[in-house]
Amino acid sequence: MSKAMEDTSNLIELDPDLYNEDLAPVAKEKRNWSWINFSTVWMGMVHNIVAYETAGSLLGLGMSVWQALGTVIVANIVLIMAMWLNGVAGAKYGLPFPVLVRAAFGYKGAHIPVLVRAFVAIFWFAVQAYAGSKAVGAVLGVLIPGWASLASYHVIGMGLNDAIALVLFWVLHAYIISHGMERVKFFELWAGPLVIILGLGLVAWAIYTADGMGPLFQEKSTLSGAEFWKVFAISVTGLVGTWATLILNIPDFTRFSRSQKDQVVGQAIGLPGTAIIFSLMSVIITSGTIIAFGRPIWDPVELLQQFDNPLVLILGAFSLLIATLSVNVAANVVSPAYDLVNLLPKKLNFVKAGLVSIVVAIFFMPWLWFDNAGTIFNILGAIGGALGPVAGIMIADFYIVRRREYSISAFYTKRGIYTYKNGWNPAALIALAIGLAASFIGLVVPALEVLYTYSWFLGIGFGFVSYVLLMRSVSQSMSESSVDNITSSVQ
Structure with missing residues (x-):
């Protein structure tokens, strides 16, 4: 029997510190996500306020529309390759990221x-929740007389109206999370397409405002040759950093896939396909704002408020609210929920861990520092640099060291082939340190500052190579059957 076909009923010595139902392999009959589900999940995740602002802010950094689109395309090619590589093990074994790692x-x-992954995901949840709460506040401002006057009362650094909107949006997240992964799947089926309708409406407005497509693409770049390439590198790294968290925990989704083909085709349609289209819409709309208002407006809520039309504002803000709920639950709650379950399997399940995550997220207080294009890309670069080495190590372990073969039983025992030295693999820890050093050396050594613009690429590359070399130094054999020798030699 193939290792991929092992059942939890055959697992030996199930350790309660390492196993519960949420961490167990998904049974074959429950792997029911088709390519359509993966496409719509990605559609829901890609079509959100932060992704819109990130693409639109490329114009704010001085790029032309064509330069911005080229940047987005390059970043998404890198992303889909990484997603495919790290998603295979999840689809093959039905296991989540915290177990596979x-x-x-x-x-x-x-x-x-x-x-680290849970910390970053909770951080992103806070950012997305704050961005979405602005849409909630915009709707309430239309429906409730005197809503804006509440801004004069301050609560932990923001107006009372903003605080109320944020709390209401948090409650909506809690409702969806409380119904588990099945609610996530069905919610995504209609959340993503709804945002496309809003985007198409704004694209039509931009074309009408500019009297055609031509003027939208004629905005000149303000960046010189060398200056452009520096901004291009920062932007690609930042765009990859937007989804660096999902590169790690994509097995949390592919574990439900009916087949490898479903996850590959679904992600291909959902990530580079819809992401590029959505980014194109974003830069066209932002280009239209330059023509209409004399400045780039990449905040969609602010743009909707420019129309001074209550119906447009309510419908548009509702679409943005649904979009943000969609990405936040799928991208920023699923992962930390599984991560926390992995840490406390006896006390937490998916729903409880998800609720804990959104409570902790409040303490990041994004309302104190959000709303700056340069800040967005600096944060994205740091996130990518921190998570890149882990992705490199995981990919190297599965494809090079293990030759795409894992032992399911060994994941749930403290005396198996993944025990290493009392539960720690020194090779992975050293490779992680090397990868992090490569990612952030440009941040701490002024003479190497240029390297920081490639933080994610350096992290994943150095993490991958150093892990392979370190594991080879332990044993020349990289097959699954020889890992017992690797373990004993490390110990």
């Missing part, structure tokens, strides 16, 4: 990348 780091060592 044990193979490289050991069952104790895995807590490090899991905690």
